[in-house]
Amino acid sequence: MTEFELPPKYITAANDLRSDTFTTPTAEMMQAALEASIGDAVYGEDVDTVRLEQTVARMAGKEAGLFCVSGTLSNQIAIRTHLMQPPYSILCDYRAHVYTHEAAGLAILSQAMVVPVVPSNGDYLTLEDIKSHYVPDDGDIHGAPTRLISLENTLHGIVYPLEELVRIKAWCMENGLKLHCDGARIWNAAAQSGVPLKQYGEIFDSISICLSKSMGAPIGSVLVGNLKFVKKATHFRKQQGGGIRQSGMMARMALVNINNDWKSQLLYSHSLAHELAEYCEAKGIPLESPADTNFVFINLKAARMDPDVLVKKGLKYNVKLMGGRVSFHYQVTRDTLEKVKLAISEAFDYAKEHPFDCNGPTQIYRSESTEVDVDGNAIREIKTYKY
Ligand SMILES: Cc1ncc(COP(=O)(O)O)c(C=O)c1O
Ligand SMILES: C[C@@H](O)[C@H](N)C(=O)O
Numbered sequence: 001m002t003e004f005e006l007p008p009k010y011i012t013a014a015n016d017l018r019s020d021t022f023t024t025p026t027a028e029m030m031q032a033a034l035e036a037s038i039g040d041a042v043y044g045e046d047v048d049t050v051r052l053e054q055t056v057a058r059m060a061g062k063e064a065g066l067f068c069v070s071g072t073l074s075n076q077i078a079i080r081t082h083l084m085q086p087p088y089s090i091l092c093d094y095r096a097h098v099y100t101h102e103a104a105g106l107a108i109l110s111q112a113m114v115v116p117v118v119p120s121n122g123d124y125l126t127l128e129d130i131k132s133h134y135v136p137d138d139g140d141i142h143g144a145p146t147r148l149i150s151l152e153n154t155l156h157g158i159v160y161p162l163e164e165l166v167r168i169k170a171w172c173m174e175n176g177l178k179l180h181c182d183g184a185r186i187w188n189a190a191a192q193s194g195v196p197l198k199q200y201g202e203i204f205d206s207i208s209i210c211l212s213k214s215m216g217a218p219i220g221s222v223l224v225g226n227l228k229f230v231k232k233a234t235h236f237r238k239q240q241g242g243g244i245r246q247s248g249m250m251a252r253m254a255l256v257n258i259n260n261d262w263k264s265q266l267l268y269s270h271s272l273a274h275e276l277a278e279y280c281e282a283k284g285i286p287l288e289s290p291a292d293t294n295f296v297f298i299n300l301k302a303a304r305m306d307p308d309v310l311v312k313k314g315l316k317y318n319v320k321l322m323g324g325r326v327s328f329h330y331q332v333t334r335d336t337l338e339k340v341k342l343a344i345s346e347a348f349d350y351a352k353e354h355p356f357d358c359n360g361p362t363q364i365y366r367s368e369s370t371e372v373d374v375d376g377n378a379i380r381e382i383k384t385y386k387y
Helices: 027-034 047-059 071-082 127-131 162-174 186-193 197-203 227-239 248-259 262-283 307-316 334-353
Strands: 064-068 089-093 113-117 146-152 178-183 206-210 221-225 295-297 325-327 363-366 384-386
Touching: 027 248, 047 064, 047 221, 047 248, 064 071, 064 227, 071 146, 071 178, 071 206, 071 221, 071 227, 127 162, 146 162, 162 178, 162 197, 178 186, 178 197, 186 197, 186 206, 186 262, 197 206, 221 227, 248 262, 262 295, 262 334, 307 334
Parallel strands: 089 113, 089 146, 146 178, 178 206
Antiparallel strands: 064 221, 206 221, 295 325, 363 384
């Protein structure tokens, strides 16, 4: 029988700046899994799964929570649950994950039109941006009225200003629109801004709260909202094949960092990002977004920098990169920060001699960007996927 072709064994995320999704489970999490409850969570009989759902819901000031295997599932069933009578549309930032990276779930599961909006300030949607792009439900049979606004906090690492969220919420209430938050990094927003999750919970009708990014859990998100919403979302979760049986092990692993000092962990990762942003600015390396939290977005277009060169320079220093987005998390070491500074500086200097014309928004995806030979040279030609 032929040997399986297995990927190289993943050892550590200490040098992995491709995404905070690469955080690895800790020994404490593994131990917690051994002691987890073993009930069938589809029947609501798994103690640790219910404990996780109620813990996160309570932190967000919501009546109920639903453990989902991914942030994508959590977002998509949340939005579907809010929507009732098509034709309808959803308004979001043109960079929003629910629009750019969830495989057209909005079109397929929700059968919704999407109005992607470029923020006039370049960073986050304001109420004025929303007002000038939403589709009113005024009886005009040509349109698909906006029923839901989906915001992301943080988006590209940018912390949404609380006062803007409050303005948007008030307008949504006046106009009968629902407000969802893709909270894949809402822990980062809360840690950096000092705004408690509960205050975000007062603003959003639903929040998809990821556990598997900066919070370091192996999988999952908890979708929070009122009881009626979560009951219906449970229905859509089952429909989408997201009913999980003995999920207690995963729930207990997620609870470890929730019960630890997660704010300090996240603020450590933010401090690394802030230091890299300062380094780039001192070097004249342009950034695409303010580095509020754990991401540094290099403006490849302005820098005329080839993302493939940047990734290869990263490999030279044994640092994993995917392109213009440099993603910190609590398992990244300071040694990695020093090495990525060298990689970026060399890629920037190379760009001065060999300018590269990037097209489109920041490209962060790679396919084989971390496969290298013994000399650290990329084994296969590195490709770039638009983010
Ligand atoms: C902003 C954002 N939302 C949602 C998701 C989806 O989460 P998952 O990968 O668990 O589906 C991601 C990436 O993982 C993300 O970056
Ligand atoms: C891009 C997205 O799917 C992934 N969550 C990331 O941030 O790396």
